[in-house]
Amino acid sequence: MSNLDRQAAPSVCGGRGFVVAEPVRELLAPRRVQLGEGTEVRRLLPNLGRRMVGAWAFVDHYGPDDIADEPGMQVPPHPHMGLQTVSWLHDGEVLHRDSLGSLQTVRPRELGLMTSGRAISHSEESPKEHARLLHGAQLWVALPxxxxxxxxxxxxxxxxxxxxxxxxxxxxxxxxLDGAVSPGTSYTPIVGADVTLAGGAEASLPLDPDFEYAVLSMSGEAEVDGVRVLPGSMLYLGCGRTELPLRGVSDAGLMLLGGEPFEEELVMFWNWIGRSHEEIVQAREDWMSGTRFGEVKGYSGLPIPAPELPSVPLKVRGRVR
Structure with a gap:
């Protein structure tokens, strides 16, 4: 998933010094961003007050959108480096193409996991014949x-x-989570889980006290550690928890995100995660010149040009502004 904001601003994140080392209940409001043609997302990370949760560095929630008479998601080829993208759907389908030649339709409750490493480019689109609803989340994981x-x-x-x-x-x-291990390759101690909660149900999820956590509300209403969360919001929970109480106000869908606090300080600009201003400058030059990131074949449309860099050098700082 791309950050298509044409007024892209650098995000500075990482470093343990800004981790909340105890349980908290910090409700994060989303920022609405237009993604490609016809898809609006609610951006939860990076947020004005919080940049990361473990290695999770970017969280978009979108839908449910009725796209029966619309083309749906149309995200042209764009580059990534230094991160993994996680595609997760509750409704609909997304067709993934990348510069490695991958061509894969991702459907609800299937994991589409792209590791960019040094450089990759990809596109995402709703298939021509698609379901009526499109609802999901797109997330990035920073690579150490x-x-x-x-x-x-x-x-x-x-x-x-x-x-x-x-x-x-x-x-x-x-x-x-609770002894169950995803087959997806991860490079830091991390957890991501899709939680379905029945209305009226009460349960507790086991947590690692050394991890920091957040819960993204996908649908319905639920109470997370006593805090009511609504779709499109995210509750940051800090560290130091051994369990997480949940209660379904109605049938609800949640995403639990967590991980060991990410020690390294990062620079995130547009669709790249780096460690210095110079790395981002080079990435932009490589993308605009058509080198390093490869070519996405089969997408009907032009690649997305990179936004201009800010007039001052990008700097790494910490996890919160």
Missing amino acids: EAHRSIEPHFQHHTDLPVVTAPGVTATVILGE
Whole structure:
């Protein structure tokens, strides 16, 4: 998924010094962003007050949108480096193409995981024949120094492990939850899980006290540690928790995101995660000159040009503004 904001601004994130080392309940409001042609997203990360949750560095929630008479998602070819993209759907389909030659339709509750490593480009679109509704989330995971320049690759997993309890089902998207491990490759201690909660149900999810966590509300109404969350909002929870109480006000869909606080400080600009201003400058030059990021074949349309860099050098700082 691309950051298509033509007024792209640098995001500075990472570093343990800004991690909340105790349980908190910080409700994050989204920023509305137009994505490609006809798709509006609610951007939860990076947020004005919080840049990362573990290695999770970017979270968009979109839909449910009625696209029966619309083309749906149309995101032209664009580049990535230094990160993984996670595509997760509740409704609809997204056709993924990339510069490695991958061509894959991702459907609800299937994991589309693209590791950009040193450089990749891809496009995302609703198939010509598509379902009436489109609803999902697009997320990025920052790659640590030791792995951020690896060879790019794409994974598609349809059989993901599930953790169940009365009234709750949790599908493990990435990392580990309650002993269930996702087949998706991860490079930092992390967890991502899709949680379905029945109305009236009460349950507790086991957590790692060394991780920081957040919960994204996808649908319905739920109480997360006593805080009511509505679709399109995200509750940041900090660290130091061994369990997370949940209650379904109605049937609800949630995403649990967490991980070991990311130590490295980063620069995130447009669709790239780097460590310095010079890296971002080089990435922009390479994309605009048609080198390094490869070519996405088969998409009907031109690649997205990179936005202009700011007039001052990009700097790394911390996890919160």
